[in-house]
Amino acid sequence: MDLGMVTKDSSWWVFTLPAFLGSKNLLDEYVLLAIALASVFLAVLTWAFSPGGTAWKNGRNRHGAVQIPGPRGFPVVGSLFNLSRGLAHRSLAALAVACKAKQLMAFSLGGTPVVVASDPLIAKEILTSPHFADRPIKQSAKSLMFTRAIGFAPNGTYWRLLRRIAASHLFAPRRIAAHETGRQMDLATMLSNIEYEQTLDGRVSLRKHLQAAALNNIMGSVFGKRYDPTEDGEELKELEDMIREGFELLGAFNFSDYLPWISYFYDPFRIVSRCEELVPRVRKLVKGIIEEHKVKNQSENLSYNDDFVDVLLNLEGEEKLNEDDMIAVLWEMIFRGTDTTALLTEWVMAELVLHPEVQRKLQDELDGAVGDRNITDADTAKLPFLQAVIKETLRLHPPGPLLSWARLSTADVHLSNGMVVPANTTAMVNMWSITHDSEFWKDPLEFRPERFVASQGGTDLDVRGGDLRLAPFGAGRRVCPGKNLGLVTVALWVAKLVLHFNWAEDKANLVDLSEVLKLSCEMKYPLSAVTKSRKVPF
Numbered sequence: 001m002d003l004g005m006v007t008k009d010s011s012w013w014v015f016t017l018p019a020f021l022g023s024k025n026l027l028d029e030y031v032l033l034a035i036a037l038a039s040v041f042l043a044v045l046t047w048a049f050s051p052g053g054t055a056w057k058n059g060r061n062r063h064g065a066v067q068i069p070g071p072r073g074f075p076v077v078g079s080l081f082n083l084s085r086g087l088a089h090r091s092l093a094a095l096a097v098a099c100k101a102k103q104l105m106a107f108s109l110g111g112t113p114v115v116v117a118s119d120p121l122i123a124k125e126i127l128t129s130p131h132f133a134d135r136p137i138k139q140s141a142k143s144l145m146f147t148r149a150i151g152f153a154p155n156g157t158y159w160r161l162l163r164r165i166a167a168s169h170l171f172a173p174r175r176i177a178a179h180e181t182g183r184q185m186d187l188a189t190m191l192s193n194i195e196y197e198q199t200l201d202g203r204v205s206l207r208k209h210l211q212a213a214a215l216n217n218i219m220g221s222v223f224g225k226r227y228d229p230t231e232d233g234e235e236l237k238e239l240e241d242m243i244r245e246g247f248e249l250l251g252a253f254n255f256s257d258y259l260p261w262i263s264y265f266y267d268p269f270r271i272v273s274r275c276e277e278l279v280p281r282v283r284k285l286v287k288g289i290i291e292e293h294k295v296k297n298q299s300e301n302l303s304y305n306d307d308f309v310d311v312l313l314n315l316e317g318e319e320k321l322n323e324d325d326m327i328a329v330l331w332e333m334i335f336r337g338t339d340t341t342a343l344l345t346e347w348v349m350a351e352l353v354l355h356p357e358v359q360r361k362l363q364d365e366l367d368g369a370v371g372d373r374n375i376t377d378a379d380t381a382k383l384p385f386l387q388a389v390i391k392e393t394l395r396l397h398p399p400g401p402l403l404s405w406a407r408l409s410t411a412d413v414h415l416s417n418g419m420v421v422p423a424n425t426t427a428m429v430n431m432w433s434i435t436h437d438s439e440f441w442k443d444p445l446e447f448r449p450e451r452f453v454a455s456q457g458g459t460d461l462d463v464r465g466g467d468l469r470l471a472p473f474g475a476g477r478r479v480c481p482g483k484n485l486g487l488v489t490v491a492l493w494v495a496k497l498v499l500h501f502n503w504a505e506d507k508a509n510l511v512d513l514s515e516v517l518k519l520s521c522e523m524k525y526p527l528s529a530v531t532k533s534r535k536v537p538f
């Protein structure tokens with residue numbers, strides 16, 4: 001056969017010959033085309049025989065006695081489109097039902113093998129396994145220094161040190177209690193701003209008030225600093241801008257996290273360059289605040305009133321962090337602490353507007369407990385119906401429906417159902433699916449806080465990671481270290497909002513519980529309501 005005579009009309013297989021025969025007579029395009037065709041053919045073949053998609057090829061999901069079922073998705077990209085747009089928790093829940101894979105479902109995000117658990121038992125085994133104490137690293141998290149902060153630091157000595165500092169210093173119960181004065185101050189400002197807006201506009205758009213209080217609350221605890229928009233306008237604006245930018249970058253679905261080659265020609269969010277622009281701004285701001293703290297005389301003995309910067313500057317010996325690590329840790333706290341508490345409170349208030357009978361019952365409990373005096377953290381901890389309202393909201397609207405950030409297996413993990421998750425697999429827990437499952441919850445779509453009140457036939461369930469039917473803060477070694485601070489803050493806010501005002505629907509902007517999934521899952525249409533003062537002093 002004279003390969004030099006091959007024309008474009010030849011059969012397709014002829015294109016592959018030069019690659020094998022090393023002919024120089026054929027056009028280079030044919031060689032490239034041959035390689036491309038062979039690759040596509042192989043990809044399709046692998047995909048066709050791999051439940052879970054191409055990342056699960058070679059029987060990766062059959063390491064245990066029971067195979068992990070899952071969708072094939074598309075060749076090359078796998079199930080990327082299920083996660084890259086819309087409400088991933090809902091589409092993954094539907095997919096798990098369709099694939100009969102509620103316990104555990106395997107799927108592919110590009111070349112990344114992923115499992116998702118929609119069952120409390122399997123979720124617990126994953127979250128509490130010592131082999132799942134790592135997280136896969138997103139490009140944006142790495143670029144934004146988060147690999148030196150608690151959330152993305154790899155499981156190891158440094159991460160364990162950070163967790164120890166968080167547990168014994170930053171989130172120690174006595175420190176949370178000591179910061180109550182600040183929380184009360186932020187609340188007083190929020191309540192008077194709400195009253196002012198109601199008088200001015202005849203309705204209140206709650207989100208901005210919650211966000212302002214959340215920012216000041218966390219800035220107070222972390223940096224010992226509170227902002228007054230009239231005096232600190234410029235610095236406050238810069239801070240808000242940086243937080244917004246960071247949220248967008250971390251929350252954006254970045255295709256190149258799963259298909260690294262794509263970044264050469266497709267980066268619609270400009271993740272890399274935007275991170276590069278943001279980091280020096282963060283460094284400048286946080287470094288400035290650290291310097292202010294250094295100048296201020298550091299007292300020999302720390303008091304529980306001190307902020308997180310004081311705590312970190314006073315660490316001794318092996319606990320001492322260098323300045324870059326401090327910046328990363330402090331910045332992460334600002335990040336984690338601001339949106340979660342604000343958006344959870346907005347969901348609570350939306351449900352209370354939609355359920356006036358629950359609102360009245362809550363007001364009765366609050367009035368009975370505190371009368372005219374100021375309500376405190378100590379009071380809120382003892383109010384079963386208030387706690388139940390928050391738990392029921394966490395159940396219906398978990399802020400991290402997929403528990404925010406995934407885990408990564410560092411060894412093969414054997415599960416009690418006979419499945420084995422191989423090392424280097426990304427794992428998610430679909431908390432939203434579990435909390436909406438009629439197998440575990442009666443009438444799961446109904447807002448019924450009584451289900452958590454023991455004296456009313458319910459179960460007073462622990463939401464801090466002990467019971468995976470409702471674990472909005474995760475569980476195991478990487479459980480949320482800010483859970484107590486978050487819960488205390490939301491409880492006090494809701495208590496005061498409901499003690500001081502009646503909340504009714506704004507007829508021009510009806511409550512819409514549609515969701516939007518960003519870094520957390522928030523109300524798509526911010527809550528607008530009409531408030532009426534209850535004449536309880538702020």
Ligand code: HEM
Nearest residue numbers: 150151336337340400403472473474475478479480482486
């Ligand atoms: C309503 C409030 C909050 C919710 C629902 C929430 C939820 C979560 C979830 C689901 C995780 C992942 C847990 C896991 O992988 O098992 C997490 C981790 C984390 N949260 Fe929270 N969080 C809240 C408030 C806070 C606050 C106020 C802070 C700090 C100021 C905070 C700091 C963190 C950190 C540092 C991690 C990473 C832990 C690690 O990887 O070791 N969170 N949170």
